[in-house]
Amino acid sequence: MNNFLSRRPLTMHQLYGDHVIFTSRPSFEKNPWLTTEEHQANMLTARELLIADMPVIIHEATVGEKSRALMQAAGMEFPSSYRTFKDAESYAERLREAEAAGEKIFFQYTHGEEFVEPSTYYIDKELFVALNNKMKLAKWTKGKFLPKRKVVPVRQLSEELQKWDYPYVIKPGDDHPTAGGYGVMICYNSQDRDKALSRIQEAETDADFVIEDYIRTEQNYCVQYAYSEATGLQYIGASIQNTNEYGKYHGNITAHHVPEQVIAAGREIMENGVAAGYRGIAGFDLLVDDQGEVYAIDLNFRQNGSTSMLIMDELLAGDYEKFFGTFAKVSNDAFYNRLMEEVRAGRLFPLAYYDGDYFTEEGIPSRFVGIWHGEKEDVEAHDQAFAQFNQD
Template identity: 45%
Template structure:
């Protein structure tokens, strides 16, 4: 296997954040009806930035940094960074954040805003109100400079029933306001009355926390790009690259793959949006979902002023084979040991690059499925799809 020890990511978190900053990608433990707050998935997400953290300390769940991850990383010639703060549950997570801020004088860079009981705004590395405002879907027009907009309407929950009756299928319903969404959860694509009925049920359950909704044109996209940028005082604005998002017909996230040729018009549209974000106080990594239809019109449907699922894949390009790259998440469908050993086998073959591993066997008193995310990489898409199929047969065989 190729020796990767002397290779480095395109950039790391310490290229972006001050030396007194600590990073956490975990959503708050607080209630949010529009975010898939399955506890183990949220814990798993904390391991995703380990490999690109550089010297920036990060908060990581203990199940993300067991000997199993050490072995996966060792296989590709890298080590788990030492600058990590481990937590085990909500109590230890929130206690650790408060200790780092209050006793150690650290600033916390949150991927998602937390409740004020967890930490006051003055301890945020990126201003909390800026983070919330830029990720508020109802304010998308402001952050795009009133360009690249699908037809959309922002209505109160009370107005929704009457307003939606004026729309023709298909259309999209999204929560407005300050609560974050991710992975397509909270996005309700309606093709028919049954979909609309299901959406209304979700809205009813969330009405105690949601004041307004967005009804939006469903774009028939030819391409679905996630274009990513970074800003720091040192770097200025820099284009990191783009991936194409893989989603199902209802908008749920299924991974990303790399794209070699992105239209300059799409890159420029994303840069314009990033410039507006920076003018409003943003720094760090951001990714914007830009759709292109058959007439080459560009539509901004979601702005994520935070790191994205495929950010690590873009930054780890020097470690990957030239050709086709696909970022993907797996939850063990079988025995955790079998799952791990099959993953290890494909990493040893040089076809799968590890990013994060959540060790279900770390938990002694409950049955937890292990989780893994990484990048398939090889000469071309057809080849990798055949390898993926072989991998899936192995992990699903006899479970």
């Protein structure tokens, strides 16, 4: 085995220190704005394992022999700093065990007090909730980098929307976490508006909502930073985000030429969060419009989908990295064998593998998240070839 992991330029342990554990799983509680499928949520618990170097709570299906073999094929020993769960009950047990041991927990997403006391949060829970609340965007940007926006009570939302020209964006302003564009409702026409209002009605919420102008985007960046007292404030890097027309996340590529005004805007927002007491990694969705103006549309004071890719950037061969997440549409064996072939070829770097065959039920597809890397044309060709192979 090589010393690949020893060459990481940054780990979560360097930021959060000893006696801190990490969980990226959304709470098992109901959340109307974060509709991640259960197996997808379980798989993503291991996404940051390689950049952690600290205890991470991950699902048992991510630590089997196939996961270890993929890591070995990439030249790495499987990390040992993890604690496993298999269901909602055992997940809650891991949290309670950490609390009883006096450890702090860095939550990717907030959990109710029935899981752990607020004092167990590594970041003050009220601050963490406020930092990630879309309604408070103006507070953390100090009123800068914002599209036209208005916060309205849900009971006034339908009436207020009649005053806005299409397209516009509706975002929930409550304390429920969101991710991957879920919870963000882009309205191009009255059909989209009616669908959004219907979804909001189904959520049975009395929260406020944010209405924003839709930004006609030239580029969509996730710009990331890290801070601790020991390391100071660091710019980790940025990725170019691929979203569909309704803002749903479909992956990203590493951005090596980011406009300085984008980096500066993100740094300013990070400094505002740090001044309020935030410690750790954060990523901000910053848009550049056709006039070169920078707009902040979402602030994620937590690890992000491309955080591992950005930290690993200089360690991967080639000039082009593309985040890759997929699940088996062919048989699990065929899916795994093709992944192994790509990893052994040195063009696909594994972050996490979720073994569908771990489960006694039949028909659970395996899942994978990793990084394509190499030259752009080669990466895109193999990405497309894998998609063609992995068809129903």
